[in-house]
Amino acid sequence: MMKKILQRWCTDHEIPLMGVADATRWRGEVPEEYHPDSIYPGCRSVIVIGLPIHLPSLESSPSIQYAEMYRTVNSLLDQYTYRIAERLNQAGFPSVSIPRDGYGGIEALIKNPVAFFSHRHAAYLAGLGTFGLNNMVLTPAYGPRVRFGSVLTTAVIEPDPIREDELCTRCMECVTACPVRAVSSEGYPEGKTNKQACAKYSASLSRKGISPCGICIKVCPIGSDRILYGREDTGIYRKEGGDPALQRAWEHIRRHGAL
Known part of the structure; x- marks a missing residue:
């Protein structure tokens, strides 16, 4: 019942993607301190929503058009996940939304290129997509051109199945298009994206006002x-x-x- 209410709310607010993961699914996927029930003790379910980046805005990347679209989508995700968490709180289920970007700017990522919670892993574990070579989550509708937001809740909600298919075709477009060669051809989780190289390039774009890069997601043929x-x-x-x-x-x- 609760899941149907949330799905209807997402539909009414033009949110095309929503999935739910049981909090125990993080075990064995990421270190324990990054688990949702470590970040919010008592968490039983994670609700994940996804908003697409419109392809024509992305295609000029890196550019001010994509940078503004990126900020707009991030802002909407923060607002929507807050509202979902508050709706659950009012229904008697303690919940909290996780900020879309859990770090203090691109310079912080150069120092430590990891956020305190991975929305990408949450989306994967909620059945919304699978990892591509670029370490982004690919979805059937939008490929990797989706931003995700998460809500940690004490409510027990029916989880969605994890996708068992492989959406990435290993076409190598993201590998060859990356301007700093940060994408590994081995794929997730064997191949690790060079996060430092990616962050440093994004920092150079940030100084021009046109971060993030976006090239590896615009060239992906999936979606x-x-x-x-x-x-x-x-x-x-x-x-x-x-x-x-x-x-x-x-x-x-x-x-x-650009500056």
């Missing part, structure tokens, strides 16, 4: 959003042999807004 926008061919992002009209549009955007 039905590509069909919606007519972007099935990821070759359009290559400087050689790409779409001239789109390239001109993206270059126009990149010429504006």
Whole structure:
């Protein structure tokens, strides 16, 4: 019953993705201090919501257009997860939302490139997607072009099954497109993304006001959003042999807004 109420609320608020994970699923996945019931003792379930990054905003990345979209989606996730937690609190189930970005800016990530809670792992354990080579969670509808937010709750809610299929095709687009070669071709969890290299590049973009990078998620061919926008061919992002009209549009955007 509670799960249906939450699903209906998400539908009414244009939140396309929602999943639930039992708090015990983190065991064996990440160190104990990152478990939801370590962060919030008494947690029984984790509710995860996902909002898409609209592909045309992302395609000009790194740019002010994508940077603003990124901030907007993060803000919405913080607001929605707060409201879900408060709804549960008022129903008598102590709950707390986790901030979308649990770190004090990109410089903090250079010092320690790990947040205190992983929304990506929460999304995976809530059945919303599977990990790709770029260590991002890929979803059927949007590929890796989704931002996730989480609510830790004492309520026992029916969990969703973890996906058993493999969405990543190992096409290597994210590996070859990464400007700092931070993506491993071995995949998660064997291959580790070079978080330091990624963070340092993001810091350089932040100084220009156009962070984050976003390249590894825009070139990923997974996601039905590509069909919606007519972007099935990821070759359009290559400087050689790409779409001239789109390239001109993206270059126009990149010429504006950066410091």
